[in-house]
Amino acid sequence: MADTLADTANEAAAPLPEYPMPRQSGCPFDPPAAMRALPAERPISRARIWDGSTPWLVTGHAEQRILFADPRVSVDEHQPGFPHQSHAMAETLDHRPLTIFNADAPEHTRFRRMLTGPFTLKRVEALRPAIQKITDDRIDAMLAGPKPADLVTALALPVPTVMITELLGVPYKDHEFFQRHGVTAVDRDATPEQSRESSTALVTYLAEAIVAKMADPAEDVLSDLAARVKAGEVTVPDAALMAVVLLIAGHETSANMIALGTLALLQQPEQLALLRDTDDPKVVAAAVEELLRYLTIAHTGQRRIALEDIEVGGEVIRAGDGIILDLPSANRDAEAFPEPQQLDLTRSARHHHAFGFGIHQCVGQLLARVELQIVYGTLYRRIPTLQLATEIEQIEFKHDRLAYGVYELPVTW
Amino acid sequence: MQVEVDESKCIAAGQCVLSAPEVFDQRDEDGIVVLLAERPGAELHDVVREAAGLCPAAAIRLAELVEG
Numbered sequence: 001m002a003d004t005l006a007d008t009a010n011e012a013a014a015p016l017p018e019y020p021m022p023r024q025s026g027c028p029f030d031p032p033a034a035m036r037a038l039p040a041e042r043p044i045s046r047a048r049i050w051d052g053s054t055p056w057l058v059t060g061h062a063e064q065r066i067l068f069a070d071p072r073v074s075v076d077e078h079q080p081g082f083p084h085q086s087h088a089m090a091e092t093l094d095h096r097p098l099t100i101f102n103a104d105a106p107e108h109t110r111f112r113r114m115l116t117g118p119f120t121l122k123r124v125e126a127l128r129p130a131i132q133k134i135t136d137d138r139i140d141a142m143l144a145g146p147k148p149a150d151l152v153t154a155l156a157l158p159v160p161t162v163m164i165t166e167l168l169g170v171p172y173k174d175h176e177f178f179q180r181h182g183v184t185a186v187d188r189d190a191t192p193e194q195s196r197e198s199s200t201a202l203v204t205y206l207a208e209a210i211v212a213k214m215a216d217p218a219e220d221v222l223s224d225l226a227a228r229v230k231a232g233e234v235t236v237p238d239a240a241l242m243a244v245v246l247l248i249a250g251h252e253t254s255a256n257m258i259a260l261g262t263l264a265l266l267q268q269p270e271q272l273a274l275l276r277d278t279d280d281p282k283v284v285a286a287a288v289e290e291l292l293r294y295l296t297i298a299h300t301g302q303r304r305i306a307l308e309d310i311e312v313g314g315e316v317i318r319a320g321d322g323i324i325l326d327l328p329s330a331n332r333d334a335e336a337f338p339e340p341q342q343l344d345l346t347r348s349a350r351h352h353h354a355f356g357f358g359i360h361q362c363v364g365q366l367l368a369r370v371e372l373q374i375v376y377g378t379l380y381r382r383i384p385t386l387q388l389a390t391e392i393e394q395i396e397f398k399h400d401r402l403a404y405g406v407y408e409l410p411v412t413w
Numbered sequence: 414m415q416v417e418v419d420e421s422k423c424i425a426a427g428q429c430v431l432s433a434p435e436v437f438d439q440r441d442e443d444g445i446v447v448l449l450a451e452r453p454g455a456e457l458h459d460v461v462r463e464a465a466g467l468c469p470a471a472a473i474r475l476a477e478l479v480e481g
Contacts, residue, residue: 069471109424116425116444121434350432351467359424361469366427 016054019047019324020300028397029264029295030341031328035059039333044313047324051090055083055322056315057301059329061336061353063313067323068358072308075360077102079305083322085402091192099241100363108359114228115242115363118167118221124366127163131374134162139382143413148389151409155379156258157251160371164250167367168243169220170209178202182248189400202247207240221246250364253297254371256398256405261291261376263395263409264343266388274345276380284377287345288369291376293352294343296328297404302356327353385413414458415476418446422472429473432464433457437473446472 021032030036038045043060058064067073077084077093084090096102100111117123135155142154161179165172184190184198206222213226225239234242265272275287301324310317317323331352332340338347355362362368380386389410398405416436425444429437435457438447453461465473 068469109421112424113443113445117442119427120425120439120441120444121427121430122439122441350463357469359470361424361426363426366431 016046016048017057019049019057019326023397023399028392028395029260029343031296031299031326031332035326035329036332036341039329039335043333044315044317049083049324050087051084053081053083053322055324056317058323058325059333060313061330061333061351064325064327064330064353065357066312067304067310067317067325068302068353068356068360070310071105072306072310073304073323073358074104074307075102075108075304076104077303079307079320081320081322082305083303083324085300085303086189088190088192088195092196095196097238097241099245101245101360105359111242112359112363114225114234115246117224119364119366121366124370127167127367128370128374130166131159131163131371132378134159135374135378136382139379143383148410148412151262151411152255152259152406153408155375156262156409157255159258159375160254160368161251163367163371164247167221167250168246169213169218169222170206170247174205177205178247179251182252183401185244185248187401199244202244203237203240206243206247207236210236210239210243246364249362250367253364253403254368256297256403257291257295257368257372258375259409260295260297260405261372262379262386262411263388263392263406264291264295265376265380266386266411267392268343271343271345272380275376276384278377279381281373281377283345284373285369286348288372288376289349289352290343290345290347291372292354293331293337293349295404296331296352296354298354298356298402299326299328299404300402301326302360325353325356327356383413386411387413414453414455414461415478416448416451416453416461417474417476418448419472419474420445422470424470424472426469428467428469429464432467433460436461437464452478 021034023032038059043063045057046054047057048054058067098107103111138155138158142149161175162172181198181201184194210222210226213223214230217223217226222243228234229236229239304323306317306319306321306323308319334340355365389412396407423446429446430439436450436453438449440447465475
């Protein structure tokens with residue numbers, strides 16, 4: 001009771017911040033200033049979200065690690081009090097089946113193991129020549145085409161899209177269909193109807209593709225899933241849903257990293273020069289980790305709920321409390337990354353949380369790393385005069401999307 | 414240094430193989446961790462500690478041995 005009164009008094013004194021907070025104009029790569037201050041001031045605090053509830057907001061890097069790794073922290077969005085991303089996400093809850101995203105162990109472990117095979121280091125390293133060829137072909141086409149060009153449609157989107165469609169075993173010619181429905185399925189401003197319609201379109205398409213692969217398998221992920229359906233390990237709808245997850249997560253994220261990363265580097269020529277002037281894969285790999293940290297495109301907060309009371313960072317998170325883990329602010333925590341506002345491609349940044357942490361850490365992270373290493377390691381060397389063909393003020397940023405990025409990036413050379 | 418891995422916890426994120434390929438590998442079919450060296454040489458201790466720290470699922474346990 002005393003706690004409740006004290007909390008109420010505090011809330012009256014200072015209204016809780018709204019989450020997510022808007023970024024400031026003028027520094028499009030930085031999280032909002034109030035968010036950047038939190039890891040040092042209050043690594044665990046409270047914030048108000050769209051439905052008026054006040055989940056915990058975790059911004060400290062160390063505190064995030066503890067909570068991400070704690071089995072008492074759940075992703076079960078059916079728990080009352082779960083801090084849903086949006087009205088649409090809350091509304092469509094009962095229509096959303098169990099997937100790798102909203103399942104805890106042991107169901108999560110079963111889903112995850114069905115997906116990990118194609119994303120091992122060996123399998124991903126073996127894709128290097130193919131990714132290099134797609135990248136070179138796209139750069140050739142861009143150089144042969146008109147100036148200025150839009151880097152998003154010329155390079156950033158096609159490279160990961162070609163890769164994920166080849167990996168899955170679906171025709172690249174259908175990419176406009178995937179992209180259109182993929183964007184709507186994850187758009188937090190989409191109506192529940194729009195979001196359901198797009199999800200259904202994708203699941204239906206992939207279910208048909210999996211059934212086709214059951215009769216006529218090839219060397220691809222959909223054929224692997226088809227074999228698991230035949231073996232009775234998974235149903236066609238569940239397998240199709242896993243494929244949708246890979247398809248959406250597999251192109252939208254890397255595409256945003258490529259275009260946004262290029263814009264950040266064009267603003268900081270001395271950093272771009274480090275990539276342009278090296279052919280050392282270790283230098284490129286370290287640069288990729290720092291760009292992942294600095295940009296942290298998953299910017300809408302990882303959502304969780306406490307199943308039991310958990311003591312962390314001097315606070316007690318009660319069973320049933322919602323938890324939001326904000327990745328960009330933890331990646332700007334000065335305790336973990338000295339001078340965190342600096343983009344420094346030579347620093348050691350591999351402990352960043354750009355892919356999350358804990359058992360839900362990104363399945364495709366090794367593929368994303370290789371794609372980014374190849375694109376960043378090739379583009380500026382092949383086009384050393386690459387430059388922005390507009391003012392940065394004219395660039396439109398994806399404030400409204402699950403993954404941050406730019407809609408278009410006009411470049412010339 | 415004694416290294417132990419817990420296959421049931423492993424989520425095949427591949428961080429350990431990236432950090433210390435001399436000590437960790439991944440099973441072909443599902444990417445689950447394979448321990449190549451239970452007692453890696455002293456020159457590998459730093460990268461093994463990094464691998465354990467980066468493992469998102471805390472599937473790697475290290476015990477420091479008193480060398481004698």
